């Protein structure tokens with residue numbers, strides 16, 4: 001069974017129909033890219049996966065999202081547990097004005113893990129997994145705000161990993177970064193997929209092509225095509241997808 005099943009999903013912002021009958025299945029350890037022109041609903045869909053849209057007034061949702069066999073919109077679901085399982089990394093790095101160590105330890109402490117040795121070990125492991133350890137291991141007490149943009153983004157990934165999610169959502173995680181930092185994050189995603197499932201919104205089609213197994217193309221709130229990435233880019237089945245991936249609009 002797929003890890004994430006999205007069935008007949010509709011989302012409204014007030015009267016505005018932002019997602020229209022979206023159906024997507026995502027398997028464990030897959031990297032799935034969400035592409036499409038500005039305003040087509042990519043970020044909206046991403047946010048439905050950890051119920052971040054609950055925080056936006058006037059949002060209503062129909063349909064189902066099932067993660068690990070559980071409907072995440074079930075009234076009995078603990079949203080904090082869900083967000084532990086489904087972590088999120090944003091477009092702009094969002095480190096807290098704390099030390100590098102405390103940034104990564106934050107989620108652990110919030111989740112009641114206070115044993116010094118356990119916290120230290122998880123912080124080190126998470127920084128290693130986020131490919132940042134070697135650059136910061138001697139500066140763990142330094143402010144996270146002193147890191148470069150690319151390092152800050154890897155730190156945010158380490159912070160997300162520290163609470164051991166199953167799924168990592170990334171909303172244009174490299175759009176604020178230089179090409180080298182972008183490459184580092186792309187290489188990191190390649191590593192992360194061994195442990196996690198990654199769903200990533202990107203405007204960069206080469207990036208989607210390079211890093212994802214499957215790609216979903218959205219247009220005006222509809223999922224037009226969802227296929228293996230190679231197929232979607234090299235042999236799209238829909239005219240709209242073809243025009244978009246060939247750069248004819250967007």
Ligand SMILES: Nc1ncnc2c1ncn2[C@@H]1O[C@H](COP(=O)(O)OP(=O)(O)OP(=O)(O)O)[C@@H](O)[C@H]1O
Nearest residue numbers: 013016018036037038039040041042043044045056
């Ligand atoms: N909080 C909100 N309230 C009302 N409408 C919204 C809200 N957030 C997004 N929308 C609208 O929903 C549609 C989809 O927006 P969304 O941000 O999901 O698109 P996107 O594909 O991620 O765009 P971009 O690539 O520009 O980030 C857009 O028309 C947008 O204006």
